[in-house]
Amino acid sequence: MFHIHTLNGDHFDLTLEALLHRKDVRDVGGKNRVRKFINGEKGSDAYRGGGHTLSYAEKSYRESINLKNELEPVFHAYQIMSSPVKTIPPDMKITEAWIFFKTTGIYHMPVLSSDGKIRGIVSDRDLLKSLLIENDSVVNSTDGIISDIMVKEVITAGRFTDIRRIAKVMFDEHIGSMPILDDNRKLEGIITRSDILHALVNYPPIKLWG
Numbered sequence: 001m002f003h004i005h006t007l008n009g010d011h012f013d014l015t016l017e018a019l020l021h022r023k024d025v026r027d028v029g030g031k032n033r034v035r036k037f038i039n040g041e042k043g044s045d046a047y048r049g050g051g052h053t054l055s056y057a058e059k060s061y062r063e064s065i066n067l068k069n070e071l072e073p074v075f076h077a078y079q080i081m082s083s084p085v086k087t088i089p090p091d092m093k094i095t096e097a098w099i100f101f102k103t104t105g106i107y108h109m110p111v112l113s114s115d116g117k118i119r120g121i122v123s124d125r126d127l128l129k130s131l132l133i134e135n136d137s138v139v140n141s142t143d144g145i146i147s148d149i150m151v152k153e154v155i156t157a158g159r160f161t162d163i164r165r166i167a168k169v170m171f172d173e174h175i176g177s178m179p180i181l182d183d184n185r186k187l188e189g190i191i192t193r194s195d196i197l198h199a200l201v202n203y204p205p206i207k208l209w210g
Contacts, residue, residue: 001161002169003181005118005154016165019155077166077180078159080199081189085179087112090119090147095138097146098127102136108177110187111150118187120150123176156181159188167196 002014087110088097101109101124111120126149132140156179157166166178170193182188 001158002165003156003158003185005156007119007152016169019169075162075164076159077157077161077163077191078189080163080195081159081180081191082195083189085110085187085190087187088122088146089114090145090150092146094127094130094142094144094146094149097122098124098131098133098138101127108190108192110154110179110190111146112187116186118154118156118179120147120152121154121177121179122146122150126150154179157191159183163191163196163199166191170196 002016002019004014004019086100086104086106088100090111090113092100097109101107107124109122110118111122113119130142130144130149131138155169155173155175157169159180159182161180169175170178177190177192179187180189180191
């Protein structure tokens with residue numbers, strides 16, 4: 001399930017089909033953040049599919065030792081999202097935000113109000129439209145704040161949303177990141193294109209779209 005957040009209020013419970021029929025969804029544009037994977041484990045030498053069939057002896061052996069670390073396909077947002085999420089307030093100065101981005105090594109940040117509601121999202125590209133950077137330093141001055149440049153309509157998804165659908169929305173709508181909400185509609189994580197690629201590399205059985 002997907003949600004749209006605007007400055008005028010939240011519109012929840014949009015299906016993939018309803019979301020993709022929207023024509024006015026705006027484009028919203030992750031360095032070494034901790035990624036959350038199923039059971040907190042990465043790949044092992046467990047059976048990965050790909051056409052290989054286990055022999056009767058192999059199956060019996062696995063059952064006899066009660067193997068519990070076999071990989072499973074990753075299907076839901078909470079299994080690959082990055083968490084916790086770095087956020088910024090809408091009244092932060094653009095120059096300060098640039099320093100924050102560089103310090104954290106992150107390329108996308110949700111913009112949260114003081115009460116924790118999503119007000120927008122901003123990327124490093126959005127910042128660069130207002131800044132002149134030389135040798136990683138800001139050389140021009142601006143009094144602009146994040147609310148002046150942030151994308152004000154944000155697509156989010158629930159923690160149990162199928163990541164194949166998230167990937168499709170990100171591709172079709174040219175979105176670089178998608179905030180993930182918990183059951184109380186509070187920001188819990190974020191998924192970027194690199195998170196999806198990381199899941200594909202570490203979980204070969206996963207199929208993005210069938």
